[in-house]
Amino acid sequence: MSPEPTIADVAVCVYCASRPVPQQHLDLAAEVGRGIAERGWTLVSGGGRVSMMGEVARAARRGGGRTVGVIPRALVEHEVADTEADELLVVETMRERKGLMDAHASAFLALPGGIGTCEELFEVWTSRYIGMHAKPVVLLDPEGHYEGLLNWLEELAGTGFASRHSLEALIVATDVREALDACAP
Template sequence: MSSADFAPEGSTGELNTATVSVCVFCASGPVPQHYLDLAAQVGAKIAKRGWTLVSGGGRVSMMGEVARAARAGEGRTVGVIPRALVDREVADHDSDELLVVDTMRERKGLMDAHATAFLTLPGGIGTCEEFFEIWTARYIGMHRKPVVLLDPDGHYRVLLDWLHGLVDSGFATQHSLDVLTVATDVDEALDACAP
């Protein structure tokens, strides 16, 4: 099934390979204001670089902030959202392209297909699930796109400590950590997303 199968009326559904497209994974529920500010900063800087933002297609919380800021900076936004979440996450109908799919698996598949890099911001279990799946795919060679974790305030500190412990105990390899870039600064994170 191609991305054109999910494209809204009037859209070609074709991927624009002429630009960098950063898929951002982040919270879609209530978070403190400084995380909303971080998302807005990421969206604005993606737009400033002339890149496309790929998101989960919601207009609330960090997901909404990153998309609004990207559009405010004249960046292109592509949102992908399952029908079941259109009302729950309040679909971002202002997206330049909003793709509505049937399942979460289709959502992630289209987000992956539209992205040239993946950037994870602070989030909860849904964000972690997306992050781990795309990072695992990178590690086992299913793609070669950059996978970046932006952690400016230690949100993921305990998780990262645990991951290093997996290497120490033999449950993961050092190479698995080496294919992941961990950044504490937005510009550093976006630099790592560049081709």
């Protein structure tokens, strides 16, 4: 039997926007990065240096946190790689990217984002629900970015297309401290 993880073993994989977004979302990403660093944890990200993805990594490093980025080669060639990451892993495909991010993480935290963020969230959430891992899956939604999606998921549960148990496998938080507390071992 493996020992229980310690605080120093925590590595939070953060999913978030990599496109231009309003300043309050960049500020949220920075707050998450600072919070990860303050707890002595590692940040795992998609390895980009732009938008929220870049901001969470820069803030984590400014706070003394370790950062691991995983990025497809095509994005490196587009010059969006976080070359300041403590560890930058370059892969060929998005599937490889997600697999390495999963392997390096002890928890998953989704911030506001678009279809890529949703796709990543749904994959790790589904994997948790069906028992492929027991890592926390957390959605940080302080301003209701995901309200419509969460309402739709409630409707799915009401019609039998999703179980109540599957919805409960996702932790929804409205502030950074609550979200990071949910990521702790």
